[in-house]
Amino acid sequence: MSEQRDEGYDEWIAAIDRGEGYALECPNGHGSLPPRRLCPECGDPDLEEQPLPDSGTLDTYTRIHVATPEFVDDAPYTVAIVDFGITRLTGQLRGVEEPEAGIRVDVGVEERETEDEPLLVFRPA
Amino acid sequence: MTGVRIAGTGHTHFGQFPERTGRDLFAEASGEAIEQSGIDRDSIEALFYGNFMGELAEDQGHQGPLMAEMAGIRAPATRFESACASSGVAVREAVKDVRNGEADAILVGGAERMTNLGTAGATKALSIAADELFEIRAGMNFPGAYALMAQAYFDEYGGDREDLAHIAVKNHENALENEHAQYQRAITVEDVLEAPPVAEPLGLYDACPITDGASAMVLVSDEYAEREGIDAPVSITGTGQGSDRIALADREYLVRTPAATAAAEEAYADAGIGPEEVEVAEVHDCFTIAEVLAVESLGFFEHGEGIGAARAGETTREGRIPINLSGGLKAKGHPVGATGTSQIIELSRLLAGEHVNSDAVPDARIGLAHNAGGTVASTTVHVLEVAP
Numbered sequence: 001m002s003e004q005r006d007e008g009y010d011e012w013i014a015a016i017d018r019g020e021g022y023a024l025e026c027p028n029g030h031g032s033l034p035p036r037r038l039c040p041e042c043g044d045p046d047l048e049e050q051p052l053p054d055s056g057t058l059d060t061y062t063r064i065h066v067a068t069p070e071f072v073d074d075a076p077y078t079v080a081i082v083d084f085g086i087t088r089l090t091g092q093l094r095g096v097e098e099p100e101a102g103i104r105v106d107v108g109v110e111e112r113e114t115e116d117e118p119l120l121v122f123r124p125a
Numbered sequence: 126m127t128g129v130r131i132a133g134t135g136h137t138h139f140g141q142f143p144e145r146t147g148r149d150l151f152a153e154a155s156g157e158a159i160e161q162s163g164i165d166r167d168s169i170e171a172l173f174y175g176n177f178m179g180e181l182a183e184d185q186g187h188q189g190p191l192m193a194e195m196a197g198i199r200a201p202a203t204r205f206e207s208a209c210a211s212s213g214v215a216v217r218e219a220v221k222d223v224r225n226g227e228a229d230a231i232l233v234g235g236a237e238r239m240t241n242l243g244t245a246g247a248t249k250a251l252s253i254a255a256d257e258l259f260e261i262r263a264g265m266n267f268p269g270a271y272a273l274m275a276q277a278y279f280d281e282y283g284g285d286r287e288d289l290a291h292i293a294v295k296n297h298e299n300a301l302e303n304e305h306a307q308y309q310r311a312i313t314v315e316d317v318l319e320a321p322p323v324a325e326p327l328g329l330y331d332a333c334p335i336t337d338g339a340s341a342m343v344l345v346s347d348e349y350a351e352r353e354g355i356d357a358p359v360s361i362t363g364t365g366q367g368s369d370r371i372a373l374a375d376r377e378y379l380v381r382t383p384a385a386t387a388a389a390e391e392a393y394a395d396a397g398i399g400p401e402e403v404e405v406a407e408v409h410d411c412f413t414i415a416e417v418l419a420v421e422s423l424g425f426f427e428h429g430e431g432i433g434a435a436r437a438g439e440t441t442r443e444g445r446i447p448i449n450l451s452g453g454l455k456a457k458g459h460p461v462g463a464t465g466t467s468q469i470i471e472l473s474r475l476l477a478g479e480h481v482n483s484d485a486v487p488d489a490r491i492g493l494a495h496n497a498g499g500t501v502a503s504t505t506v507h508v509l510e511v512a513p
Binding site: 006009033040059060062064065066068069070071074079080081088089090091092101117119120 | 244245246248249252258259260261262263264265266268269272273274275276277280321322323324325326327370372373374375379
């Protein structure tokens, strides 16, 4: 994918990879993901990094069969949205045969199926 | 403040024309609209034009002045981009300019060339309406995004694939006699359920096709229509627009579309009507689940009730509120930048008694068009009324 450096995002994905994932939180308790200069909900510029909880709850998921060119050789694969309380994350779900809303999962960074690209991956907690 | 009338409409056939350029498609649609309006080209004071993926599909940015050339007009021309709501936004801005006296006659429309990209290429081009860092890099695309919403809906409210299949069947049925439609063939519930999966729980027949096409119309002020003796029986009486966070995961709801609700509330207030007065609607059914979320967000059904509406016959041509009598995006096709204007054109023809399906709503005077961009991070809603 992109070879350019994406300030804010690259540091964030590296932190997830180290098991030190975080989200941003404003004084009003709104969570968001970097890069931000202010809270997208209330505009407060005072954002602090807060650690992501150890695990989150699976909100929804889909098994994608028709993919974009970058992911066409990976298909089929499962994309999920997981609620970590402070924020939700979108990533791929692995290690679950039959997903169900409500199951607990961890987040980490793994490689794509077909390319050496970092990918946000959820696995059963 | 003046009223806004639809003076002329133009519409290419929607379908697969990979050899036709966007400029050729828009030349056809705009030419038809201007001719039908009877307005001299020199009297058109602006072009508001919707397009989403021109850079990817045709290496063509800066399409405003290009499309003014193709329409044969010399007037300020601006392209509007708001993903699949691009021409809905163009219409809204044109309505505002006519109302506030900036112009008496505006050409508004949109075009998209898509099928030359192929399925994977078009899927990628559409996907850039999502959040690149947090959604596209996870392998999400638009079928996937709507599938995430469908699964969340099933988990929260119930309903199943068969309920969704009835929406696809209904919209194909509506498109049978629509000369603009990409698919003029009936399908069955079994066809939908047995189709190959695209993004589970959605299959191929839950999705709208990839489409080339253009649409255009000429909007004029009440005063101009009267002064020039233009026959324009349908007015745009309400306009509204809403936005939401771009990434689905960042939304308050995975099973509701508040941007559509906000747009509808604004459009209803603007027109001075309520959802119960709407007699026919064109909604953005890019996937079957999208029609469910739309009819609920517009106030036609309670949350959790929209899923069964087609199956119960409430949104069919015989039902309480016929939805997508044109065939919708699902069967008529979805050339992204042309869709918003196309919905309003279909609705105006339905209300004027000039549509092949007008007999389904013979006395209807109020219609609504709902045009959504991305996973409904952008929405426009327009209310149309037959002049008394």
